[in-house]
Amino acid sequence: MFVDTTFPAISLTEESILGDTFYYDVQDEGSQLTTIRVVIEDEDERFPKVSWQEALSGNKFKDEILWDGKFKDGTQAPAGTYYVTIKATDSAGNESVKTGAVKVELFSFLQSIPTFTPPTSLVDPEEILSTNQNSPATSLSAGFGGTTAQSTETTSQTIMLSGGTSASGTSTTQSDVLWGAVALTVIGAATAYALEEKRKRKEAEAQQLRHAEAEAAKLNAVESARKAQEWQEGQNILNALIEDALAQGASEDEIANLKTQAATQGLGGAIDSGISLTQTLAEQNAIKQQAYEDFRRGEWDGDQDLVDAWNAQQAALKLAEQQAGLTAYYEGMKAGEIEAAVNAPIQEETWMGNAWKWAFKNQVELSLGTGIAVGVAAVAGVVLGIITAPAWLVVGGAVLITAALVTAGTVALNTHFGLDLGNNLATNLVVGTSAAFVTTGVGLWLMSLAPAIGTTITTVCTQYATACNQAGTIIDNGEEAMLSLQLAYYNWKGDQDNASQTMIELQLELMDGGAPGNAVASALGDQLAKLGPDALEQVAKYGDEIIPLLINYGDEAVDIIGAYGDEGIALLLKYGGDAYKVIDLVSEFGTSAVKLLDVVDPSSASKLLNTLDDDVLDYAMQQGPDAVSALSRWSDDELIKFGPELALRAKKDAQVLEDISKLISLGPIDPKHLTVEQQALINAIAENSMQYSDGGQIVLGKWVDYGNGFTSAARETGSVHYNPHPDMWDLFGEFGNELREDTAWLVNERVIQIGIDKRLPFEYSLNGIAPDKLEFEEYAIDTIWEGGSNTEMIYTNIKESLGVDTVPIRLKELVELHSAGYTYSFDSITNSYILIKP
Secondary structure: OOOOOOOOEEEEOOEEEEOEOEEEEEEOOOOOEEEEEEEEEEOOOOOOOEEEEEEOOOOEEEEEEOOOOEOOOOOEOOOEEEEEEEEEEEOOOOEEEEEEEEEEOOOHHHOOOOOOOOOOOOOOHHHHHOOOOOOOOOOEOOEOOOOOOOOOOOOOOOOOOOOOOOHHHOOOOOOOOOOOHHHHHHHHHHHHHHHHHHHHHHHHHHHHHHHHHHHHHHHHHHHHHHHHHHHHHHHHHHHHHHHHHHHOOOOHHHHHHHHHHHHHHHHHHHHHHHHHHHHHHHHHHHHHHHHHHHHHOOOOOOOHHHHHHHHHHHHHHHHHHHHHHHHHHHHHHHHHHHHHHHHHHHHOOOHHHHHHHHHHHOHHHHHHHHHHHHHHHHHHHHHHOOOOOOHHHHHHHHHHHHHHHHHHHHHHHHHHOOOOOOOOHHHHHHHHHHHHHHHHHHHHHHHHHHHHHHHHHHHHHOOOHHHHHHHHHHHHHHHHHHHHHHHHHHHHHOOHHHHHHHHHHHHHHHHOOOOOOHHHHHHHHHHHHHOOHHHHHHHHHHOHHHHHHHHHHHHHHHHHHHHHHHHHHHHHHHHHHHHHHHHHHHHHHOHHHHHHHOOOOHHHHHHHHHHOOHHHHHHHHHOOHHHHHHHOOOOHHHHHHHHHHHHHOHHHHHHHHHHHHHHHHOOOOOOOOOOHHHHHHHHHHHHHOEEOOOOOOEEEEOEEEOOEEHHHHHHHHOOEEEOOOOHHHHHHHHHOHHHHHHHHHHHHHHHHHHHHHOOOOEEEEOOOOOHHHHHHHHHHHHHHHHOOOOHHHHHHHHHHHHOOOOOOHHHHHHHHHHHOOOEEEEEOOOOEEEEEOO
16 A cells, blocks of 8 residues: 655745745645645734635646735835745645745835735635644755646646736726825935935944044054153163263263264264263273372372373262262253143143143044034035035035134144144144035035935835825925025025025925925926826826836837837836836837747847747747747757747757756766656657657768758658757756766667667768768778677777767767667668668
8 A cells, every 4th residue: 555655845936035026836746736825924923924725736836926015914014034935735644844035125115016916715824834743844945946837737826926927917007196295295205214324324434533533643642652752761871871971081072972963863873972982981091090000009100290180080070970960950850840841731620621621632523523513504504595606615615614613723722731733733634624525515415416316206105105104294394394494594684585485485385285395296297298198198097106117218118008008017017127128129029029028038039039030939939938938049040040940849849958957956867877757857858859750760960050960861851860959968067077978878879769669760861971081980880780799899999990089979879779680771872871670
């Protein structure tokens, strides 16, 4: 008794973005599928889930979903990640569950997505979580590779929700969003968001700048302290040199020279000079000391001058010691005075003193704030109409005013603390003027973008009035407050012309029912009016959702929607950024392009439209989207020369490509140990790659191209021949170069075996063999039938005959016929070998 323990296999889109189609595919290798359940939910279960259940039969089911981002109660999903869970059950009760993710991005609501309506057979979302305890673990799918249901299946349903696969996905009812006050209220949300993001970014930049300047000030202080310490250490060394020189009797001139060396050559020069001086003095003193000792012992006959010189030297040394003491005392007094002067501001406890100290410590931040304040004031002046100068002059004026204020403040601080007037001036000027430049420039730039931003927001919000209503009220109140402020200023100034104009704008604002952006709405209306009455009629007929298409693509969109209605709208929505390619194709080829673009991409459609006749295209499209896709893979030259023939085989080619994809999905292949499923796919690929399968013989030979070589002889006689789709060789490359050749041979070998099993005659054409290679080709063929039953020996003889390292597949086919007992003879009329089985 057979017991089904095989769980259904589920493949699905691992991760997608709202607006992309979500695909899933279910297969069961045991008993047939019975039900499939689908749930769309958020992780925290904040919103009512979307769910449905469908009854199935057969062993395969594939489907696709284009979710519009709305939950069961109509709530629009905010930005975040949501999950689509698929639960499949077979007739034996085996259950499998897998989950994929759909990301909703910040501006996903701007997309025009058809309303998603799940199948009517709804199910409790919680039921999908109660899986069979033997079912495999739930995990995110590693990807989706779609397959087409075979003829044995009885269920194949597709929810056509994408705007690209069916024109029916586009609503033809007029939107409830009306032009006028209600439609205009939706401008506010996106405007408020954009301004808030700008403000936050500027605050972050200003904070980073303040932090950087503070760090720079700290580094400057540390560097100044280090330099002061180095100077003091150098001064101590110089004083020690002077002390040593004085101790050894240096003169005032020698001491002065030593100080000059320190001033002109630095500490190093002073050290060298001091060492040289003290060494010289020490040597002289030693000589004099020795002479004096000799004199005292009576060993010296010199005059009294030596004794006087010695005594004078000793007196000078004593005087130098006294002077050194006075110098040390003076230096100590001086140091004390300096310390008292430095500590004086610190000891000051008055509020004014604290204010000066705070300003000194935060002068970089004050410079930054000054620049920002001046920039904001400049922009406000332009907004209120106080400043009417060109933008470059406004920015330049803000920078100059900031420079003047920062310079005055920095000089005042340095004067108060008795520092050099230029201390920190450069840093403060760079920070302050940069802040003024950026603040003023960005503010004026945003003002210049306001009309364009408003037009874009109006276009979006005409479709999403509910989402923008509340924010629109806030923006409207802000507009009224700004106009009131402008009116008060102009009245105070006595500018009656501007006051009157502002009063009119304020009255319009108060009368619009809370709808912001009158000027923006007017600009949008002007754009639609420029497109003519047809555009306005189309908006009335198809609803406000086509307004972005009309604005983006202009007259071309008007023409396409006018000519093809819902189909035209669906195409423009489907291809988005490639819509201009679609417009060009439809403009040139008309209805043929519209039909073709419904099943293939613009590049493939362009190739087919430019190479095939309309009747050939119609026939191909009748074979289905996969057949059209397979047909588009042939080269332009082949489509031009053999278009009708290639269209006739397109459906078989599509099946071949699908079977190859299945073969690859089964994993690595061992040509000598094929599984049952692998062998079945190889057989199917071979059979669907044989052309003229009803012919009386099979033609073999050298492959040149589609129109030459043995294929030419086969097509001229209507004979069976093996002529694969051009993508086959590339797809087999998924197995690696070595296994690619082995897999290709498996298909060829199967073609030969089909003919052998039917005892069909074979013809080996020499078409395509170069004249200088014919003799070698014929000799290689003779060696096959003269080589006995040892296949390896036959292969060796062939390689030696042709001078090659690998036996060509065409000759491997002849070896198979030889092994099956076929005999051969040469037909000089057809220039080919005839092979039959006695």
